[in-house]
Amino acid sequence: MIDLHAHVLAGLDDGPKTWEAAQAVWHQAVQDGTHTIVAVAHANDHHFDVPADAYRAALDKARQTLAAEQIPLRLVPAMEVRLGSDLLEGYQSGRYLPIGDTPYLCVELPPNDFPAYTLDMLYQLTLEGLRILLIHPERNRGIRRRPELAERLMRMEILGVASAGSLLGQFGPEVEAASMDLMERGLIQSVASDGHSVDKRPMRLSPIRELLCRRYGDDETEWMMDEVPQLVLAGRPVALEPRQRLGWRRWLTARR
Numbered sequence: 402m403i404d405l406h407a408h409v410l411a412g413l414d415d416g417p418k419t420w421e422a423a424q425a426v427w428h429q430a431v432q433d434g435t436h437t438i439v440a441v442a443h444a445n446d447h448h449f450d451v452p453a454d455a456y457r458a459a460l461d462k463a464r465q466t467l468a469a470e471q472i473p474l475r476l477v478p479a480m481e482v483r484l485g486s487d488l489l490e491g492y493q494s495g496r497y498l499p500i501g502d503t504p505y506l507c508v509e510l511p512p513n514d515f516p517a518y519t520l521d522m523l524y525q526l527t528l529e530g531l532r533i534l535l536i537h538p539e540r541n542r543g544i545r546r547r548p549e550l551a552e553r554l555m556r557m558e559i560l561g562v563a564s565a566g567s568l569l570g571q572f573g574p575e576v577e578a579a580s581m582d583l584m585e586r587g588l589i590q591s592v593a594s595d596g597h598s599v600d601k602r603p604m605r606l607s608p609i610r611e612l613l614c615r616r617y618g619d620d621e622t623e624w625m626m627d628e629v630p631q632l633v634l635a636g637r638p639v640a641l642e643p644r645q646r647l648g649w650r651r652w653l654t655a656r657r
């Protein structure tokens with residue numbers, strides 16, 4: 402499996418604090434069937450604004466260790482960039498790294514509001530040739546309160562990647578319901594672990610696969626969990642068509 406979003410480099414942000422902890426996280430991912438991780442670090446965040454040089458140094462160290470220990474895991478570089486009014490300038494100056502060699506940039510919204518400049522800023526980024534991967538949109542209160550924003554984001558061909566914990570209810574019933582609602586509206590195209598550690602926010606995608614299979618069937622699950630991540634890593638566009646999905650109330654039944 403491909404994990405489109407996880408914090409697996411040591412000492413950069415709120416991911417693993419030590420390289421021993423990072424290795425434990427890598428092994429957990431491999432055991433769960435993951436072979437490729439988009440290894441993000443927070444940027445432009447109040448708490449964590451990881452410089453590109455520090456990020457690259459940590460990625461090099463991780464890749465060397467993976468090779469030396471013969472751990473079958475590929476790490477793809479990327480930053481999870483918090484939306485801010487200077488996002489465009491930061492990208493143009495090379496501070497924010499897109500996913501590998503692709504035009505996809507991981508953008509995270511502030512949790513509690515949807516700034517007035519959001520749509521305009523995201524549009525400006527697309528004019529730079531970027532494609533936007535919106536990270537856990539279900540955790541943004543503005544989108545939860547104004548679901549029509551999801552429709553506007555989708556019309557801008559912005560892809561949404563939910564966090565596993567949201568679907569599993571780890572952020573509460575409101576976020577869980579929102580993740581399902583956004584899936585049905587077409588704003589969420591894939592689910593990533595958003596892993597940070599082996600216990601609190603683990604690297605497990607297989608429970609999500611099982612959930613999605615029960616709810617949407619094999620074809621839809623493969624589209625979300627395999628085809629979309631493959632297209633993103635290839636830097637290719639994802640066709641955003643309305644998905645035929647069950648109502649979210651039946652989701653709660655499918656969870657059991």
Ligand SMILES: [Fe+2]
Nearest residue numbers: 406441481595
């Ligand atoms: Fe994250």
